[in-house]
Amino acid sequence: MTEQNGPLHDLRVIDISTVIAGPNCARYLADFGADVIKVERPDTGDSLRNMAWKDPRDGVGLWWKLSNRNKRTIALDLKDDDDRATFLDLVSQADVLVENFRPGTLERLGLGPDRLHELNARLVITRVSGFGQDGPYAQRPGFASIAESMSGFAAVNGPADGPPMLPAIALTDELTALVAAFATMVAVHSRVGQVVDVSLLESIFHVMGPVASLYALSGELQPRLGSGLPYTVPRGAYQCADGRWVGISASSDSVATRVMEILGVGDDPRFTSFEGRTRHREELEERMRDWCAVRSQEEVLRIFEDAEAASGPILDMADIARDPHYLARQAIVRVGDTPMQNLIAKLSRTPGVLRHEGRAKDADGDEIRAKGWER
Secondary structure: OOOOOOOOOOOEEEEOOOOOHHHHHHHHHHHOOOEEEEEEOOOOOOHHHHOOOEOOOOOOEHHHHHHOOOEEEEEOOOOOHHHHHHHHHHHHHOOEEEEOOOOOHHHHOOOOHHHHHHHOOOOEEEEEEOOOOOOOOOOOOOOHHHHHHHOOHHHHOOOOOOOOOOOOOOHHHHHHHHHHHHHHHHHHHHOOOEEEEEEHHHHHHHOOOOHHHHHHHHOOOOOOOOOOEOOEOOEEEEEOOOOOEEEEEOOOHHHHHHHHHHOOOOOOHHHOOHHHHHHOHHHHHHHHHHHHHOOOHHHHHHHHHHOOOEEEEOOOHHHHHHOHHHHHHOOEEEEOOEEEEOOOOOOOOOOOOOOOOOOOOOOOHHHHHHHOOOO
């Protein structure tokens, strides 16, 4: 293996998924060297090419350039005999197939797991859907916003006196992509052909923590508290005297003790435990708001840093673009000519490599049809 190839250089992946969760699953594998062939419909292609923000230089969607970087592309109509033959030839030699059709679609195309495993018994078929491959909701359209609504997430997200809120980013899609990439690699490591069933609903449900256990054992529901948490006080976003904001947390007793000292209540026995601080939530939150309101963001951050307490500035993308830590870590790099997130993890001996942004539809079609997996 060379550094240019990446640690997964011998992994062959077919990506027939669309939009975000499935393509990003395959992208994580491609980022670490897998040879990923992105299959699109010849007519419309992947709708991600035209979704949301577009690159002002060429009109191509920025989602596409990120989610499909490092992949080769081919346009195939799976209902066309010649294209289907090309697809099945690729399947016969692949290690992984990633798809996110509604459950049953592959089967209706005559390309269900039984058929694909006849061609390639060791194939890992990663199936990403809204609700999983079975169950009473399996046939419902799978959208991240619906999963966020039904997972318990929206119910606890939002201001205490306001409505439930959905996240302002593609949270569940991005999270599911990571879950699917992890589960795919577990299956590949198992060295046996199988189906990996990943759902948007269960992916976001798993990050809810022990709230399901809490309800089952006590009947208690986590309330909506804005930026607050039931078990951590103070915790939230606080505005400073200069109009800027900081995020502050007291999620461990040792840090909470330092925060109480900063607020001038370190000797108050009411605030020496999680339970005590929680019982006096409103008083502590008001103290924290008032304390920040008369100090600049810079002063708040300096005092917290000197006390080894947990705080950070609320950054937007303009702030991040010039932040010294992001710059030092090279968190944003140019792939081709497009700035985007760097690799999701740094491996000291077998790093991934970013070769190119998402390519034009069928950019590699002639080569793939002529040579298959050979490059």
